[in-house]
Structure formats: structure tokens, C-alpha cells
Amino acid sequence: MSIISLLDVEHRLRDVSSVALGGMLLENRPSSLVRALLRAGTTDLFLCSAPAASWDADVLIGAGRVSTVRIPHISLASLGLAPQARRAAEDGSVTFEDCDEALLLGGYIAADHNAAVQVLDNMGTNDLVDDNPLTVTSGGLTGVAPLRVDVALLHAPLGDENGNLVHFGSRWADVLIARAARHVIVQVDRVISTAEAARLGVSIPGYLVDDVVETPFGAHPLGSVGSYTADLAHLRDYQEQTKAGGFSDYIAQHCDVDHDTYVAGLPAARLRDLERGAC
DSSP, X not given: OEEOOHHHHHHHTTTOOEEEEOSBTTBSOOHHHHHHHHHHTOOSEEEEESSEEOXXXXXXXXXXXXXXXXXSEEBOGGGOBOHHHHHHHHHTSSEEOOOOHHHHHHHHHHHHTTOSOEEOTTTXXXXXXXTOTTEEEETTEEEEOOOOEEXXXXXXXXXXXXXXEEOSSOOTTHHHHHHHEEEEEEXXXXXXXXXXXXXXXXXXXXXXXXXXXXXXXXXXXSBBTXXXXXXXXXXXXXXXXXXXXOHHHHHHHHTSSOHHHHHHTSOHHHHHHHHHHTO
């Protein structure tokens, strides 16, 4: 395990073909790592996530970096649909695989267990699995093949120098995603000592983590549970700007810049409000 920089991340992500994003909807999403992935110039990606993704998946899709998506839900939560994902679905520029939570998570579980198939019958099946190319039939049971990815990008509020992570609240599917990935990169808002991580309670052990990047406010414009909430004003501006044809300008201003420049450009008063909202 190593502590690396976002520039190191850009170099490591240049040749990947499949990426899984951690967190859930507007919380604990790896936004600074996604911006690094954009700067790396990687294209033709297979993209998966926890069952619900948001801004992070939307910007990757909008920037033309993704060819195939296996995520049941992408939106900006209460603000409505994710504009670039909706556009790509309508014009057919990206393949959106039909899947629900069971099909997605079952693939991670099969990869974790190094199994040829994860049976879905005990996870719940519906008509979505009928004739679905993601399913496998074995012994009269319906299952899903392993879903392995080149790299998992995760966020945690805290992490130590050995890669042990501390979450406040749910880890959602992050453990499954980490186990299904060949390489795991985690952004943390703050690196702490191993003693402090042990005192607070390790949520994901360091043996599942390959690299840690310290990025204060790294989940912004999404939230880091226990540290700051999602910036709904920023997300609303993103939604309106991209709908008006300003997506490339948004990327140039907010994603093509390094992390320190990005954070320095955020209103300090708003950041304080986001922190207070998490208390």
C-alpha cells in the first residue's frame, strides 16, 4: 500500500478499461479520482458502481469516456435526472446494460468468491432476468457471471498510512467493489494515524487497498458522510449549465484543473455550510 498523489493516479489510470465507482448516489463518491480519470484521457471505459450513481458517472459519460454502463440508476437525486446519462441513453452513444441490484451485486460477489456464477434465486429475481445476457443458468437456477474490474475508485472520510479506512455510516457496496477489483485506489479527506483509525473503528481493512490519496473535500460536489453534505447548489448549476450546452465549459473550469485549484475556486462560506450540515 502506498500514499500517492493525484498526478500518480492520472498515470495509473491511462491504460485501464474497466472502472467501478464506490459510494451511493450523492454520498462518498470518488469525485477527485473521477476528475483525475478525466485528465488521464482514458476512453472506451466499461463503467459500474454501487447500484446508484450520480454526478461522477454523469461527467464521465458526458465527456465521451464511457462505452458501456452497468449501473441500475444514475441521477442527481432530488434534483432530477443526470443530464449527460439521459442524453447518451437517448442518442445511443453509450450502451446501458439492463440490470438491477441483484444482477450488479451478484457479479461482484461471484468475483469475490472466484466463482463461475453467483446464484440469484436467493437474492430475488424478477422479469428483468428473463433472457438477460448477463444471466447464466446452471442446474435450473439463475445466476450471474463474475464482474471483475481493472480498478475500483473509492472515497472514505478518513484513512491511515496502511490503507485502513474509516467510514461514518454505511459502506454500501464498497467492500464488494474492492474485492472485485484488481487494483483499489481510495481518496480520503484526511490521512490519520493507525492508532486513531483503530480507535474510531476500521470499516475497510488496508489489505483491500492498494493506494490512498489525501484530497480534502475530495467528494465535492457530492458529500462525505460525517464531514460535509452534497453541494446541491453546485449540482443544480451543473445541471442547468450542461442542459444549456455548456458541458465542455464546465469540464474545463471544474475538472481539467488540479485539486487545489478546484477547492480554492469553491466559495469558502458554502464549504463551511456543507460541513455544518453534516454535523
